Amino acid sequence: MWEALVQPFAEFGFMRRALLGCIAISVGATPVGVFLLLRRMSLTGDAMAHAILPGAAVGYLVAGLSLGAMTIGGLLAGIAVALLSGFVTRVTALREDASLAAFYLISLALGVLIVSTRGSNVDLMHVLFGTVLALNNSALILLCSIASITLLALALLFRPLVLECADPQFLRAVSRLSAVTHFTFLALVVLNLVGGFHALGTLMVVGIMIVPAAAARFWAISIGGLILAAVTIAVAASVCGLLVSYHFGLPSGPAIILAAGLAYGLSLTFGPTGSFAARVHPYRHADA
Amino acid sequence: MTYAVAFQELTLGYDRHPAVRQLDGEVADGSLTAVVGPNGAGKSTLLKGMTGALRPLAGRVDFGTCTRSDIAYLPQQSDIDQSFPITVVDLVAVGLWSEIGGFFGLRAALRARVDDAISAVGLTGFESRPVGSLSGGQLQRALFARLLLQDARLVLLDEPFTAIDAKTMVDLLGVVQRWHGEGRTVITVLHDAETVREHFPETLILARDLVAHGPTAEVLTAANQFRARQMCEACVGPPHDCGRHAS
Incomplete structure (x- = not known):
């Protein structure tokens, strides 16, 4: 058992790198996912993950599989889509979900077109599904930097962000931080998606952001508790997913997200708050 | 008497459709004022305009010496x-x-x-x-x-007693009276005329346009309330000059 659990990480550097990368993504992206979930913007994360594709693709066209070029391209595309959809919402009758959906679908189509016309299927697979088992030092530094920036920004903006979620009208009445908070948060979403797509790809990265956050909802009720539970689930899913991928020769990204999905299934069945079990036995704790 | 807030030909609305039109008047500093009117009369819109959450389509709101942090x-x-x-x-x-x-x-x-x-x-x-x-x-x-x-210094309350029990309403009305006693200006959107008559010395009746504004005993009359309803019902159709000349 020990060998099955530890040996892959002890023996192979690429597994240790993959684990460190996944932990960095878990620590940075999952708290952002918790706030997305609490703001009822879970699908916004999915939309933004698709929106970064043309930027990454243009970066790839310019410089090949370059970490820097693809990161900057993805960031610019993600922020452009966020700002454009926000602008359209403010100046037209279209709601934010509809304008975001339109822009991200256009963006996705453009990205796939660029990659598939100028690159190979392997390149397309790299962008869509990532290469968590091939993370180099630069990629790890990028992921750890993004996690650090995210935690720092969330710590600084914690109170305005909570208020922006719970009572945005009050925040707008007492402070001018509302817009700053909203756009900083969107920038954090894009930043984490762009960082994460190097490891998990544009399609899978949103999974590590949202699925653990959704699972955490059944284990905690405070914001701090939700973030702690979500990060713990994400790290556990990363370890389990990488091990399953190693032992059974499966792709790592989907294995990690499926492990998080398993945690979600167990949480919604047996979690102490709001789960099926808690609804069937709502007063179980009183007997303890 | 100094004013806490003054409206100067204030027009507020959404998507260029006015919900409050060309409102003029002043709310005295330290007064306790109820804003009443039928559904769709623009009461909540007026409060949003006063907080700055809604920019005027025309005219302005003047807060005198109050700053943003003086408004709750x-x-x-x-x-x-x-x-x-x-x-x-x-x-x-x-x-x-x-x-x-x-x-x-x-x-x-x-x-x-x-x-x-x-x-x-x-x-x-x-x-x-x-x-x-x-x-x-x-x-x-x-x-x-x-x-x-x-x-x-200026407290704006939008239907604060809706869907709460009688005991809570009495307690919270006590808080409102305390603010009034401390010299704060309180403007409250309300539906219940009896509550207004008992607890609010000033009343502003709105039906998109100003119907009446002054001491509650003089302003909150059956005639003014009927006129407000007529003006709002007249506004259900196209947004032209509806209801302005209702009498």
Whole structure:
């Protein structure tokens, strides 16, 4: 058992790198996912993950599989889509979900077109599904930097962000931080998606952001508790997913997200708050 | 008499459709004013315009010597996400925003003021309860505690007594009377004419246009209320000059 659990990480550097990368993504992206979930913007994360594709693709066209070029391209595309959809919402009758959906679908189509016309299927697979088992030092530094920036920004903006979620009208009445908070948060979403797509790809990265956050909802009720539970689930899913991928020769990204999905299934069945079990036995704790 | 807020040909609305039209008038400093009118009369819109959340389509709101931090606003309950996992003490404590801002923690002295405000609205013991577990009346008490901490010169309340029990309403009316006694200006959107007659010395009747504004005993008449209803019903059609000449 020990060998099955530890040996892959002890023996192979690429597994240790993959684990460190996944932990960095878990620590940075999952708290952002918790706030997305609490703001009822879970699908916004999915939309933004698709929106970064043309930027990454243009970066790839310019410089090949370059970490820097693809990161900057993805960031610019993600922020452009966020700002454009926000602008359209403010100046037209279209709601934010509809304008975001339109822009991200256009963006996705453009990205796939660029990659598939100028690159190979392997390149397309790299962008869509990532290469968590091939993370180099630069990629790890990028992921750890993004996690650090995210935690720092969330710590600084914690109170305005909570208020922006719970009572945005009050925040707008007492402070001018509302817009700053909203756009900083969107920038954090894009930043984490762009960082994460190097490891998990544009399609899978949103999974590590949202699925653990959704699972955490059944284990905690405070914001701090939700973030702690979500990060713990994400790290556990990363370890389990990488091990399953190693032992059974499966792709790592989907294995990690499926492990998080398993945690979600167990949480919604047996979690102490709001789960099926808690609804069937709502007063179980009183007997303890 | 000085004014706390003055309206100068104020027109407010959404998507260029006016909900309040060419409102003129002043609310006296230290007054306790009820804003009444039928549904769709523009009462909540007027309050949003006063908070700055809604920019005037025309005209202006003049706050005299009041600044942004001198204004406290209680929106309708539906604007607050009760499913969001914050506790009563967290919700109330942000009333100290002008002192703690977005980044500073609660010192012991400030925490004591939060506890005092929670106690003043009868919610002692509920400090650690999630906001989502509160009843409508308890949530309204918590929001009043937050207003107490804001210590504002101008307090704007949007239908604060809707869907709460009689005891809570009496307690919260006591808080409103206390603010009035302290010389603060309170403007409250209300539906119940009896509550207005009993507790609010001034009344502003709105039906998109101003119907009447002055002492409640003179203004809140059956004729004015009937006229307000007629004016609002006339506005159901195309937004032209509807109802302005209703009599």
